[in-house]
Each structure stands twice: as C-alpha cells, then as structure tokens.
Amino acid sequence: MSRSAHPAGPRHADVLPEGHYSAPPADLNALDPKVWARTVVRDDDGVVTVGGVDVVTLAEQHGTPAYILDEADFRDRARAWRTAFGADADVFYAGKAFLSRAVVRWLHEEGLNLDVCSGGELATALSAGMPADRIAFHGNNKSTEEIERAVDAGVGRIVLDSFQEIVRVAHVAQSRGKRQRVQIRITVGVEAHTHEFIATAHEDQKFGIPLAGGQAAEAVRRALQLDGLELIGIHSHIGSQIFDMSGFEVAAHRVVGLLKDIRDEHGVELPEIDLGGGLGIAYTSDDDPSEPHEIAKALTEIVTRECEAARLRTPRISVEPGRAIVGPTAFTLYEVGTVKPLDGLRTYVSVDGGMSDNIRTALYDAEYSVALVSRVSDAAPMPARVVGKHCESGDIVVKDAFLPADLAPGDLIAVPATGAYCRSMASNYNHVLRPPVVVVHEGESRVVVRRETEEDLLRLDVG
Ligand SMILES: Cc1ncc(COP(=O)(O)O)c(C=O)c1O
Numbered sequence: 001m002s003r004s005a006h007p008a009g010p011r012h013a014d015v016l017p018e019g020h021y022s023a024p025p026a027d028l029n030a031l032d033p034k035v036w037a038r039t040v041v042r043d044d045d046g047v048v049t050v051g052g053v054d055v056v057t058l059a060e061q062h063g064t065p066a067y068i069l070d071e072a073d074f075r076d077r078a079r080a081w082r083t084a085f086g087a088d089a090d091v092f093y094a095g096k097a098f099l100s101r102a103v104v105r106w107l108h109e110e111g112l113n114l115d116v117c118s119g120g121e122l123a124t125a126l127s128a129g130m131p132a133d134r135i136a137f138h139g140n141n142k143s144t145e146e147i148e149r150a151v152d153a154g155v156g157r158i159v160l161d162s163f164q165e166i167v168r169v170a171h172v173a174q175s176r177g178k179r180q181r182v183q184i185r186i187t188v189g190v191e192a193h194t195h196e197f198i199a200t201a202h203e204d205q206k207f208g209i210p211l212a213g214g215q216a217a218e219a220v221r222r223a224l225q226l227d228g229l230e231l232i233g234i235h236s237h238i239g240s241q242i243f244d245m246s247g248f249e250v251a252a253h254r255v256v257g258l259l260k261d262i263r264d265e266h267g268v269e270l271p272e273i274d275l276g277g278g279l280g281i282a283y284t285s286d287d288d289p290s291e292p293h294e295i296a297k298a299l300t301e302i303v304t305r306e307c308e309a310a311r312l313r314t315p316r317i318s319v320e321p322g323r324a325i326v327g328p329t330a331f332t333l334y335e336v337g338t339v340k341p342l343d344g345l346r347t348y349v350s351v352d353g354g355m356s357d358n359i360r361t362a363l364y365d366a367e368y369s370v371a372l373v374s375r376v377s378d379a380a381p382m383p384a385r386v387v388g389k390h391c392e393s394g395d396i397v398v399k400d401a402f403l404p405a406d407l408a409p410g411d412l413i414a415v416p417a418t419g420a421y422c423r424s425m426a427s428n429y430n431h432v433l434r435p436p437v438v439v440v441h442e443g444e445s446r447v448v449v450r451r452e453t454e455e456d457l458l459r460l461d462v463g
C-alpha cells in the first residue's frame with residue numbers, strides 16, 4: 001500500500017457542514033462494539049483484526065473492496081435468536097439479507113429455519129443441504145415454475161400473498177397429489193416507524209392481503225375450501241429496521257383478531273402465527289437495538305395476552321429476522337483512492353467500491369459509521385464523506401462521518417454493519433465487479449463468495 005502526501009488545504013472545518021453531524025467522537029481510533037462485529041479489536045500496533053486476522057493481511061490476500069464476515073459472531077447471533085424463542089417457536093433466517101451456502105450450513109447447524117423469496121434463494125438453500133421442510137417460501141409474485149419447484153422439494157410452508165396465488169399453489173399441489181402447508185400473508189394496516197421504502201404493513205403497497213374490508217377473511221375462506229392447501233397460519237411482516245415494538249403489538253393484536261374471527265366462522269383454530277422480521281440494528285452509535293431475548297419475551301407476551309383475551313389457544317410463533325442476525329457480523333473493507341478537501345465544506349474520500357456494493361445510503365438515506373482500520377492516527381477529526389468510484393454524484397457510502405485529517409491514499413477504511421442487504425443488493429453498475437465475501441474465523445480467512453471477474457461479465461454478454 002502506498003501512502004502519498006495529501007495536498008495542502010483545510011482538512012477540518014471550524015463550522016460543521018450540513019448533515020447529521022454531532023460533535024466529533026472523543027477518540028477516532030475507538031471502535032464502538034455496538035456497530036462492529038464481536039471479534040473486532042485493534043491490535044497493539046494499531047491495525048484492526050477480526051476473527052484473529054488483521055485487515056492488512058485480509059486486503060493483501062483477498063483485495064479490496066471486500067465484505068469481511070465474522071463466522072463466530074454470525075453463529076452466536078443465530079444461536080441467541082434460537083435460544084431466546086425456545087422449542088415452542090421457530091426462527092426463520094431471512095435469506096434476502098444475505099445468503100450463501102456457508103450461511104445455510106451454519107443456520108442448519110445452529111437449528112434455525114430459512115425464509116427464501118425466490119427460486120434462486122431456494123436453489124441455494126437446497127444445494128447447501130437445508131432440509132426442505134425447514135424452508136418457508138415467500139414472494140408477492142412467485143412464478144408457477146417457482147411454485148412447482150417449492151412444492152416438489154417439499155418446502156415446509158409457502159406464504160400466500162394474493163388471491164391468484166391461493167389458486168395457483170392449490171392447483172400445483174393437487175396436480176402432484178399433495179397438500180401444501182401454507183400461511184396467508186396479511187397487511188394489518190400498521191405504519192411501521194421506519195423508512196417509507198421498507199415499511200410493509202400499511203395498506204397502500206404491494207405485499208400481502210389487506211385485513212381491511214374483509215379481504216383477508218375472504219382469502220382464508222377460499223384457502224380452507226381447497227384440497228391442495230393445508231392452511232397452518234397467518235403471516236404479518238410490518239417492515240424493516242424497526243426499534244419500536246408498538247408496531248408489532250398492533251400487528252399481533254390484529255392477527256389474533258383474525259384468528260378469532262376464523263375460529264368463530266369456521267370452527268378452526270389455526271395453529272401458527274408468523275410475525276415476520278424487521279428488528280433494527282445499530283449502524284451508528286446513536287442506535288440502540290434490543291437483544292433477541294428481550295424481543296422474544298415481548299413478542300411472546302403480546303401474542304399470549306391477545307390469545308387469552310380472545311380465548312384462543314396460543315399458536316406456535318415464528319419470526320423471520322434477517323438484518324438482526326447477519327447485519328452486525330460483517331464490515332466492508334475499502335482502500336482509500338483519493339482524498340479531496342473542499343474549502344469550507346468537507347473532505348471527499350473516494351474508495352474502490354461504492355453504491356454497487358452498498359446501495360442503502362443512496363436508496364434509503366441510510367446512515368453508516370466508518371473508521372480508519374490499517375493504522376491509528378492522532379490527527380484531528382475532519383468532517384468527511386465516503387464516496388465510491390461510480391459515475392453518479394449520489395454514489396455515497398457514508399454521508400456524514402469524521403475521519404482523521406491525515407487520511408491518505410492507500411489507507412484502509414472499513415464501514416461496519418454491512419452484513420445485511422449490501423452484498424445481496426449489490427449490482428454491476430458501471431461494470432464494477434461485485435466484491436467477495438470473506439469469512440474470518442479463529443485466525444483463518446476463506447472466500448465463501450468469490451469476487452466477480454471481468455470474464456463473468458463478458459460471459460453474460462452473449463451479443
Ligand atoms: C416477509 C419478510 N420476512 C422477513 C424479512 C426480514 O427483515 P429484516 O431483515 O429486517 O429482519 C423481510 C424483509 O423486510 C420480509 O419481507
């Protein structure tokens with residue numbers, strides 16, 4: 001790594017630029033355990049290590065940018081969810097957050113189930129040995145071919161999302177002489193306290209069947225009549241990156257209300273209720289997420305209380321955390337390419353990736369943290385913006401950050417909490433190659449998803 005001198009010029013502003021800046025952190029070299037994977041520490045020589053491997057070695061061996069995933073942390077968090085919910089509930093990891101065969105094996109070993117939402121995720125899950133009966137198949141527009149594959153594989157449940165799908169799944173199951181276990185996803189009319197694009201239980205959006213106007217009750221009526229379906233429960237997912245449990249409380253109240261109506265109308269008590277995922281994680285030191293045992297206790301109490309009030313047997317609960325398991329377990333390692341101080345504004349730090357490896361900042365105005373990880377620095381904090389290499393001014397990875405004023409090309413910086421929805425939403429914009437996922441564990445690193453190559457891109461271009 002070369003380290004060239006930066007041009008003279010203001011490297012820290014007296015007046016902070018517009019944005020979400022608070023006072024600079026007391027110690028820029030400190031790594032807040034809230035946002036970093038659990039085995040991350042700074043060595044005596046100032047270099048950050050994770051899983052016992054230092055970031056300079058990781059960059060040399062695997063290149064940058066790279067997603068670095070802490071296996072021990074992933075397993076710990078998965079196990080904590082499993083233990084918190086206990087034997088009377090099921091935890092389905094939401095594969096959309098990040099899925100690879102290694103992840104599927106860890107989930108299997110740690111006793112979790114898996115939520116998939118496309119044929120591609122289903123194929124990954126099955127190819128890595130996840131038993132089909134522990135897979136839930138989601139999606140608001142599953143193709144007939146995807147439904148056939150799911151039914152043929154014997155998935156444990158298909159979550160029905162529309163009236164058309166009720167008929168399609170019943171038809172496919174019946175044509176195979178099967179009875180497919182299904183849940184119906186409903187929208188309960190909750191405005192979750194999160195970004196508009198990731199809230200999913202208000203009525204004016206594409207997911208689920210509205211409770212309002214009796215549509216959900218009608219969907220249940222139809223599903224109960226079809227021989228190809230075994231209706232096992234009702235599903236609700238209210239959104240993502242949520243800290244406030246009150247949305248789940250309202251959702252549980254309304255789902256249980258529907259279970260009661262079903263009992264009264266059909267004389268059937270559906271045995272399961274799925275409250276989806278959506279639990280928030282810390283992206284910056286300002287975020288305070290709950291622990292899995294607190295979430296499990298709160299959700300179980302809400303459902304039990306609502307069922308007692310409705311004189312229903314408490315159904316088996318399932319949840320679908322994605323971000324809360326994988327999000328904190330990884331960071332993205334970048335090399336600084338250019339450092340551009342803009343007078344009276346801030347310093348633009350360009351890295352070798354960008355919106356193609358993390359679209360969340362551009363898409364949701366998401367906030368991230370960042371730290372210099374290849375060395376320590378005693379330099380003053382400078383207001384900075386970490387940007388990528390794409391031909392797009394919105395190509396921002398970390399919008400408002402402080403980095404040390406002596407930051408220079410060749411330094412390694414890392415953005416924590418990028419385990420969820422970064423690799424899984426990565427693109428090839430500008431034909432930039434998607435980074436690898438490197439797993440670190442007990443002093444070893446290994447690639448579980450390799451870096452894309454130009455040959456990969458050219459192979460797709462058959463014209
Ligand atoms: C149905 C369903 N379940 C689970 C999840 C996982 O959400 P999160 O990663 O926020 O826990 C999602 C995504 O929002 C989802 O749509």
Ligand SMILES: N[C@@H](CCCC[NH3+])C(=O)O
Nearest residue numbers: 096198240241360420421
């Ligand atoms: N992809 C989103 C969340 C949507 C999750 C799936 N419904 C994110 O990065 O926050």
